[in-house]
Amino acid sequence: MVCKLCNNKIGKEKYRIGKGCICGHCYELQPSVIKKSIRHMKANNIEKLSEIITSAKSKPWGGFLNFMLCKDSIRINDWEIKLSDISAVKFGFKPLCEVGKDNQVYGDIFVQIGVGRVACIIEDVIGREELIYSISGKNIYYKRPKNLNILETLINQTIQKGICDTDYIKERMCAKNKAGAQDKTKKSQEEEARKNSRNRKKSDEKTFSLDSAKEMYGVVTPFTEAQLKKKYRELVKKHHPDQGGTALMFSKVQSAYEILLKSVAA
Numbered sequence: 001m002v003c004k005l006c007n008n009k010i011g012k013e014k015y016r017i018g019k020g021c022i023c024g025h026c027y028e029l030q031p032s033v034i035k036k037s038i039r040h041m042k043a044n045n046i047e048k049l050s051e052i053i054t055s056a057k058s059k060p061w062g063g064f065l066n067f068m069l070c071k072d073s074i075r076i077n078d079w080e081i082k083l084s085d086i087s088a089v090k091f092g093f094k095p096l097c098e099v100g101k102d103n104q105v106y107g108d109i110f111v112q113i114g115v116g117r118v119a120c121i122i123e124d125v126i127g128r129e130e131l132i133y134s135i136s137g138k139n140i141y142y143k144r145p146k147n148l149n150i151l152e153t154l155i156n157q158t159i160q161k162g163i164c165d166t167d168y169i170k171e172r173m174c175a176k177n178k179a180g181a182q183d184k185t186k187k188s189q190e191e192e193a194r195k196n197s198r199n200r201k202k203s204d205e206k207t208f209s210l211d212s213a214k215e216m217y218g219v220v221t222p223f224t225e226a227q228l229k230k231k232y233r234e235l236v237k238k239h240h241p242d243q244g245g246t247a248l249m250f251s252k253v254q255s256a257y258e259i260l261l262k263s264v265a266a
């Protein structure tokens with residue numbers, strides 16, 4: 001019997017996959033998530049997924065990730081994955097501190113990306129939020145930010161379509177934020193958002209302008225990455241919730257950093 005992955009003769013160690021078998025050597029090379037579901041996967045899927053996962057793992061994860069939805073892919077920092085290779089995206093929240101004043105905690109927003117039929121292969125932090133908690137008996141419940149739910153739905157719709165209309169998503173997010181204040185039906189809002197997205201010119205930083213980010217960091221163009229990082233460390237120290245800062249300000253420091261990083265002098 002021949003290994004479906006390396007085409008060598010299979011020795012005493014044999015692993016059954018969706019169609020045929022693979023050798024022990026090839027099995028050992030697979031990431032653990034693939035090993036778990038290997039019985040149901042075909043050789044070409046194993047190869048493809050293995051490549052995706054390995055490339056994801058080789059990137060510098062950790063800290064704050066720059067999560068970006070592009071036309072037909074998702075980019076996380078420098079790593080890019082095609083929408084057609086993703087089955088689902090999920091956001092979650094992990095509290096990082098004890099419950100504080102005003103029933104608030106801060107924590108990390110993390111993202112999970114499912115590839116193929118393998119769920120949750122990639123998971124890392126993309127931001128920091130302040131949340132409201134409620135207590136019931138011995139349990140503490142954290143209310144997920146509404147925006148995150150909407151964004152998650154929109155991203156998953158995009159994945160199903162296989163093509164991303166970022167303007168449409170931005171408009172939907174804005175429309176949802178204003179919902180309730182406006183006396184409009186859901187359908188007309190969606191229609192309007194769609195129309196607006198076609199007419200409006202692309203703007204990358206709608207929530208935080210480059211100018212206000214520069215002002216916060218006290219930098220003037222051109223500035224270097226080293227200068228930016230130095231200032232970042234100062235601001236993080238100053239506004240870290242552990243040091244008495246607010247989570248809102250802390251997350252603004254993060255957002256501004258991401259914006260400024262794109263404007264670093266080459």
Ligand SMILES: [Zn+2]
Nearest residue numbers: 003006023026
């Ligand atoms: Zn093999």
